[in-house]
Amino acid sequence: MAKKTAYPLIENFDNIPEEALLPEEEQPYPIPVHWKWVRLGYLGTLKAGTGFPKSFQGKSSGDYPFMKVGTLKYADASGNLSSAEDWIVEDVRKTLKATLVPKGSIIFAKIGEAIKLNRRAITSVPSCIDNNMFAFTPNSAIDLQYLYTWFTSVDLYTLTTATTTPSLRKGVIEALAVPLPPMAEQVRIVSKLSKINASVHKVVVKSDAAEKSLKKLEDRLLSYTLSGRATAHLGFSEPNEIIADLPESAFVPEDEQPYPIPNHWRWVKFGFLAQERKEKTLDFSGHKNFIGLDNLRTGGGLSSIQDVKGIKSAKTIFKPGDLLYGKLRPYLNKHYVVDFDGVCSTDILAFVAGQHISVDFLELWVGSIFFQMRAVDRSTGDRPRISPKMINLFPVPLPPKNEQKEILDIYDLVKNKAHQSAEAIEKVGDFCQLLLINLTSTVFREKSNLR
Secondary structure, three states, rough: OOOOOOOOOOOOOOOHHHHOOOOOOHHOOOOOOOOEEEEEEHHHHEEEOOOOHHHOOOOOOOOEEEEHHHHHHHOOOOOOOOOOOOOOOOOHHHOOOOEEEEEOOOOOOEOOHHHOOOEEEEOOEEEEEEEOOEEEEEOOOOOOHHHHHHHHHHHHHHHHHOOOOEEHHHHHHOEEEEOOOOHHHHHHHHHHHHHHHHHHHHHHHHHHHHHHHHHHHHHHHHHHOOOOOHHHOOOOOEEEEEEEHHHHHHHHHHHHHHOOOOOOOOOEHHHOOEOOOOOEOOOOOOOOOEEEEEEOOOOOEEOOOOEOOOOOEEEEEEOOOOOOEEEOOOOOOOOOOOEOEEEEEEOOOEEEEEOOOOHHHHHHHHHHHHHHHHHHHEEEEEEEOOOOHHHOEEEEEEEOOHHHHHHHHHHHHHHHHHHHHHHHHHHHHHHHHHHHHHHOOOOOOOOHHHH
C-alpha cells in the first residue's frame, strides 16, 4: 500500500514550510517571483461525502441541505450555493454519520461522467454532500473566491483514473499545484475575473431558464392536445363508436370529469382501457433485461437497462408495448413504453393497453400534470405509493383512435421543434462556460495582465 502524504496546513503566506513548496522542475508554468507554487493539500482539508439512502430523501426543509451532483448547476454567478432539493435534520445527520461540510467549502463531483461537466460550487451554509462528491475547505492562507476561481480553470476530468467508471482520488486532488500570490493580489485577481464571470453567468442563467420554459411549454402542449383543441380544426366529430362495447360503469360521472372535452370524446376510467400485468417470476433464465425505478427518468423516459444477473427477489414480467409506471413517489412521474421484454422492480407497474386506446396516447396522458397531481394526491405512506386499484379509477380523456394518432403526431412535431431550440440555447451556455474556463486558465498563466 502506497504511503499517504501528510499535508500540514500553511498558516499564512509569509510562513510557508519548505516541504509545501514545489520544486522548480514540477512547477506547471512561470509565475511572478514573489508568488509561490504549493500543493492544494497544504491549503485546506479535502473530505468525501456520505451515502444518502432514498428513505431519507425528499424532505424540502431541515437543518442542512444535502447536496448532490445535480445540485451544483444551481450555484450563482459567484459560485455560491445555499439550497438543495433534499434537506435533513441534525438527528438524521447523526444517524447517517454524515460529515458536516462548513460554510465556505468548495464542492465538486468525484465519480462518474458528471466530472466531465467541471462544475464547482461554494457552500453558503453548513451542508452535507453525498458520496459522489468531494468538499475542500480552505484555510486562512488563501482567499476563498481566489481558490474557487483557480479551481474552475482546472479540468478535473483529465485527472480521473482510467477505469470503467471515471473517478477522482483524494491524493490526486491534494497534490494539485496551486499558484499562490500574497493575499492582496488574490483579492485583486478575483475582482478582475468576477466581471467576466458575471457576464458569462447571465448567458448560462438564460440557458437554464430556457430548459425550465421548455418544461412549462410541454405541460401547456399536453393540456392543449389532451383537451381536443389541437385537432378541433381537423373535423373530427364522428361519435366514438369503438367505445360502444364499454359498460356504463366505465364512464366517469360528469361531476368527476377534470375538464371539458369535445362531444365525441369520452371520459373513461383507466382500468377499462388498460390492464396491469401481474405475472411475477423468480426464474430469470429467459430474461436478460432488468429495469429498476432508478432506470426510469423523472418526467418520463429510460436512462439505462440493467442485467438480471445477481437479482434474487421476485420481479414483474413485462412485454414489448407495455407501459411502465413508477408507483413509488408518484411526484417523480416516471413512465416509459418498452419495446423489448424483461423484468422490472415491483415498485414499477406494467400496464397493457386495450383495444380502445393507443399505448402511446395512454403514456401521453400518464405524463400529464393532471395524472401526476391526481397520483400524488391519492398516494399513501411515508414513502408515498399509488396503488393500481386507485389508478384504475383515474379518468382518461378518450378520443377516437384515428384522432389519438393525429394528436400524437402534433405533439411530437411541436415537442421536437421546442427541443431543437432548447438544445441550441444549451450549446451557447456550454460554450460560454468553456470560454470562461479557458479565459481563467489563460489569466493564471499570464499574470502580467493583472499587475
